[in-house]
Amino acid sequence: MRTLLFLIQKEFLQIFRNKVLLRLMLVLPVVQLIVLVNAATLDMKDNCVIIVDQDGTSMSQGLISKFNASPFFRVLDITPELEPAMKRFRGERIDAILVIPHRMEKDYHRSGSSSVQLLTNAINSTRAQLTYSYTQALVNDYNGQIGIAQSSVTGSPVRVNASWRYWFNPELNYKYYMLPGILVILVTIIGMFMAAINLVREKEMGTLEQINVTPVRRSQFITAKLVPFWMIGMFELALGLIIGKLLYHIPFEGSLVVLFLFAGVYLVAMLALGLLISTSVQTQQQVLFMSYFFLLIFIMMSGLFTPVENMPDWGQAFNRINPLYYFIETMRRVLLKGSGFADILPLLAGVGAIALVALPLAIYSYKKTN
């Protein structure tokens, strides 16, 4: 026990002596959270749209004014002809063309319904889908308006409209969705990379040779490498949450105790994986490349950008051994939904199992003799 304390004390001495590293640990999360959270947003504004108004009636004018008033759309041009619009669609960066066909108003009055056509640029499929949804919403809204106007004249029955509400993130604030995920990545990179590089550095410098010939036990050595970076990871998480609260007013619906408890287990798992990599390679270059390889897979599959439920079965199965998946899910659930300890218990068990496998493996794969 005393030996372990001395080893940890040595690690902290070295970390605090590395002024560049210290500054990075403070500045990096702030910058990343400011830049990434604002940049990685799916909120859409100013979708460029051209409206082809072949109808030219008061009804089409009314629909056009809806688009003009919407912050999501920027109406670039209104033209009666389809051809020039299509030409611009092919050549310029235009998100959509709305075609209001000839006789729209007439059809509506005659049969009670009519349609418009939407052509969207689907190079970015997410953007195309959102453009479609926004258009749908606008047209529905307009439908309601003229419906009411009609019913007051003719006395026909009022139509039933479905309305909806988004729970847990009522304004569909994309930052609330992204910030917990980015924070997870931040905590992971700082913890895992620093611990892994630190151990391999001892190999490269030759200091490990000197340690290996001392009575220091393998478990003590690995634990001493894990503890300081575990503490730094927890500190980074706290720092990130404070920034999230101050800058983005992210809600803390659930208990922070539960969140930090989970983070504690998560960091053990992730640091153990990092140390496992570093015990099995020889140079800092190798450890960087290996960690980067695994981290990239973990991040892309974690559900940070795309919902895990949409992934193929093997992808969802893979996420059972993806610590990032568990942590991002927990962060979102606890922060936004207010999930308690009982709710995240299955997730905690998953990440706990990874920790229980990875840590002994890291200790075992560190060999004092060769």
Add this chain to the structure above:
Amino acid sequence: MITIHQLTKQFGPVTAVDRVSLTVNGGELFGFIGPDGAGKTTLLRMVNSLMLPTSGEVSLWGLNPVTDYKQVRTMIGYMPGKFSLYLDLTVEENLQFFASVFGTTVAENYHLIADIYSHIELFKHRKAGQLSGGMKQKLALSCALIHKPRLLILDEPTTGVDAVSRGEFWEMLRKLKHSGITILVSTPYMDEAALCDRVALMQNGNVLQVDTPIGITQGFTRPLFAIRTQHRHEALQSLRGWEYVHKVYPYGETLHYIDHRQGVTVDDIEAYLSVCGIAHQGVQRVAPGIEDRFMELMDG
């Protein structure tokens, strides 16, 4: 007492240490002398428990480094060939750290290192990375000694260290020997062999001979001459062509010449050199050094 029996280490097809057997007495200053690649480091790493032998075994006062590594690691001090203390920790922090991982304190064993550490104590708040080569070496020795080891293993401690520091270092080793510590030291420098109690001459993983430095030079019986000349290359060529030559090779600033004949004199050699038309600044009969013996043993 240390016994090494038929110790062998193979790396794939390469045999780094080949069936080495020898005995080192307790309290001895024992040297492993040989060129780079002779297998010195591998041998020492098998003794200090860092490397598992392919076959054969080592006994350190009855303890086997393979099975009793836990006890072995508490009783040896090891100084690897490459400086391997923490460069970003200060002199004092390094010393304290190594004392603490061995479960002791600097104060407890200060008397052991006082002589050595006093040279660098002035710089105890300086980072190890900022020390000069000689000071680094003194710090490394202090750290290897701080837990009062029974056996001190030094792998090429003087490689890359200036001549004055080398002298000081060997002086320290002699003093340490008096406090009863057994010392194994490897070096590629033949002149350092004379400072050991006994030495093992090593080449290509084999031990050629184990003896005291005097015993080793006594094994050299042929007459040996040192020739001082500015035309070393021509002299070497001519002497190699002489019918009586046993061996001739550059040695420092001179050439060492060994003759077949027992009764040969300085005059005989001077006469031959003048026949060949080679000017020289003197031919002297000299006592053989360890290197001369080594050169002879190397050729089998």
